[in-house]
Amino acid sequence: MKIFKAAYIFPILFIAIGIYQMFRVDFLEASLYIIAGLAFVFNAMASEERLAKHKKTLVTITWTLLGISVLIFFWVLQFNTP
Numbered sequence: 001m002k003i004f005k006a007a008y009i010f011p012i013l014f015i016a017i018g019i020y021q022m023f024r025v026d027f028l029e030a031s032l033y034i035i036a037g038l039a040f041v042f043n044a045m046a047s048e049e050r051l052a053k054h055k056k057t058l059v060t061i062t063w064t065l066l067g068i069s070v071l072i073f074f075w076v077l078q079f080n081t082p
Helices: 006-023 027-046 052-079
Strands: none
Touching (some): 027 052
């Protein structure tokens, strides 16, 4: 069983950028990157064979997190201009 898969590289990068944004004390962008990263984690989990019986729930969580990240993205665009 492989512990690390290529499908998790992109979400890990998003979450790492979110943690970096937390150190820069920009919590709004940090939440954007972390929630988007979690959405991609749940999306990768939905394609796992071991979690096939939970696929519908994982896809629902994925789309919910993506919707939240879109709303945060629009909020950042509107109010977080230098």
